[in-house]
Amino acid sequence: MRKQILIVGAGFSGMWAALSAARLADKNAGQAVDITVIAPQPELRVRPRFYENAVRTLVAPLQPLFDATGIQFLRGTVSKILPASREVSWTDADGETRLHRYDRLVLASGSRIDRSQIAGVDNYAFDLDQLESADVLEQHLKSLAQRPESAARNTVVVCGGGFTGIEIATELPGRLRDILGENAQTRIVIIERGPQPGARFGEELRQVIAQASAELGVEWLINAEVATVNADGVMLKDGTTIAAQTVIWTAGMQANDLTKQIDAPRDRQGRLHVNADLQVVGFEDIYATGDVAYAATDDKGNYALMSCQHAILLGKFAGNNAAASLLDVAPLPYRQENYVTCLDLGAWGAVYTEGWDQQVKLTRAEAKKLKLSIVSELIYPPEANKTAAFKIADPLAPFV
Ligand SMILES: Cc1cc2nc3c(=O)[nH]c(=O)nc-3n(C[C@H](O)[C@H](O)[C@H](O)COP(=O)(O)OP(=O)(O)OC[C@H]3O[C@@H](n4cnc5c(N)ncnc54)[C@H](O)[C@@H]3O)c2cc1C
Structure with a gap:
């Protein structure tokens, strides 16, 4: 019987896992391995760009790439993982519930923002975590122009001063000027614990972040924690209130809930502990990758972050190793010594760092140029050509 590798998710890690598995199967031609991806859409949603305008356009089609590389795509959503029978239960595009057998499962179902921690976030805050929610935020921002002028209308509170919070906050002065007019008195506040x-x-x-924020007029409220979000804005734990018609929640990422169905150790963010081959601890036939994997990147105590940079390489190793285990090929232990960051800082430019200690290497326009090439080229899917795609699907091919 043909062996089945099933990949759940078509994000950065799922796409690369599928390509890498297909590459190894192709190299060992004659061995019968089918590679299948199940995901809600045959498209890569470019989440790192969701702080930008025109968010609906930030997707790349995957069906032509899968067709060119012999990967089967099934449109649907996995609801249950059944490790004992090596099956998943999934719902197809017509709403039918089906079973899919696997010999190797690669879990690549990503992450989501946790909106449950603070009262009112679920009802009143926006986020830019998924395409749909980022689009809701974009439409809301555009609609502000039709509302009566007030301080609350012109104020945006960004909850959380991590990368996502900073990228949207520093983008907003320009976006709000475009929407509300050059002379609008806008206020953008980042709440940072x-x-x-x-x-x-x-x-x-x-x-660099402090300098860019100051030049752009983005305020930081430090040592501050949000107590509640409501229709009028936010209340902080010290009782301070900020009237705002736009509150954006950016704090607290959690691995996709399918991780809970595997009885294995997980980290604080719900990610499954994996070994160097990216097998889930205690489950030889299940691999975890991208935002659902808690994986050591080196021997110095560093672990992969929930980032595109890690998801791409984790995907290549997970797919390769899942296929290797069926093809009698030695697995490649996952290693990703290099760590860089490139943070967009709106009209100020960007900042690029290298190393886990984040040494600043480029700033302003130079870093912005790099940022643009990363987010609009480097992280996009390869062209729908088998030779070209397999070349970069090799886990050992050069990558940042
Ligand atoms: C606003 C924002 C900005 C970011 N900026 C950066 C950045 O600058 N740099 C960086 O490196 N990273 C950034 N990231 C993080 C990066 O986007 C993620 O780490 C990356 O997308 C993780 O890839 P993934 O493949 O694990 O998950 P995803 O890309 O989220 O893909 C998950 C896939 O699984 C599918 N799926 C989910 N549930 C199921 C199910 N039950 N059944 C079937 N399929 C399912 C989804 O539809 C999707 O196809 C940012 C994220 C956000 C939200």
Whole structure:
């Protein structure tokens, strides 16, 4: 019987897992391995760009690429993982519930923002976590122009001063000017629990963030925690209220809920512990990758982050190793020594860092140019050509 590799999810890690598995199967031609991806859409949704305008356009089609590389795509959603019988239960595009058998399962179902921690977030806050919610935010921002002028209309509160919070906050002065007019008195406030702007980052990076924020007029409220979000804005734990018609929640990412169905250790973010081959601890036939994997990147104690940069390479290794285990080929232990960041800072430019200590290498226009090439080229799917796609699907091919 033909062996089945099933990949759940068609994001950065799922797409690359499928291509990498297909590459290895192709190299070992004659061995019968089918590679199938189940996901709600045959498209890559470019989440790192969801702070931008025109969010509906930030998708790339995957069906031509899958067709060119012999990967089967099934449109649907997996609801149950049944490790004992090596099956998943999934619902297809017509709403039919079906079973799919696997010999190797690659879980690549991503993450979502946790909106459940603070009262009122679910009802009143926007987020830019998924295409649909980022689009709701975009339409809301555009609609502000039709509302009566007030301080609350012109104020946006961004809850959380991590990368996502900073990217949307520094983008907003320009976007709000486009919507409300050049002379609108806008106010953008980042609420940060830590003791300084960018508190969770290295010293050099913090200074750049503080400088860019000051030049753009983005305010930081530090040592501050949101108590509730309501129709009028936010209330902080110290009782301060900020009237705002736009509150954006960016804090707290959690691995997709399918991880809970596997009886294996998980980290604080719900990610499954994996070994160097990216097999879930205790489950030789299940691999976890991307935002659902808690994976060591080196021997120095660093772990993959919920980031596109890690998801891409984790995907290549997971797919390769799932196929290797069926083809009698030695697996490749996952390694990703290099860590870089490239943070968009709106009209100020961007900042590029290298290393886990985030040494600043480029700023302003130079870093912005790099950021644009990363988010509009590097992270997009390869062309729908088998030779070209397989070349970069190799886990050992050069990548940042
Ligand atoms: C606003 C924002 C900005 C970001 N900026 C950056 C950045 O600058 N740099 C960076 O490196 N990273 C950034 N990230 C993080 C990055 O986008 C994620 O780490 C990356 O998308 C993870 O890839 P993934 O394949 O694990 O998951 P995803 O890309 O989320 O893909 C998950 C896939 O699984 C599918 N899926 C989910 N549930 C099921 C199910 N039950 N059945 C079947 N399919 C399912 C989804 O439809 C999707 O196809 C950002 C994220 C956000 C939201």
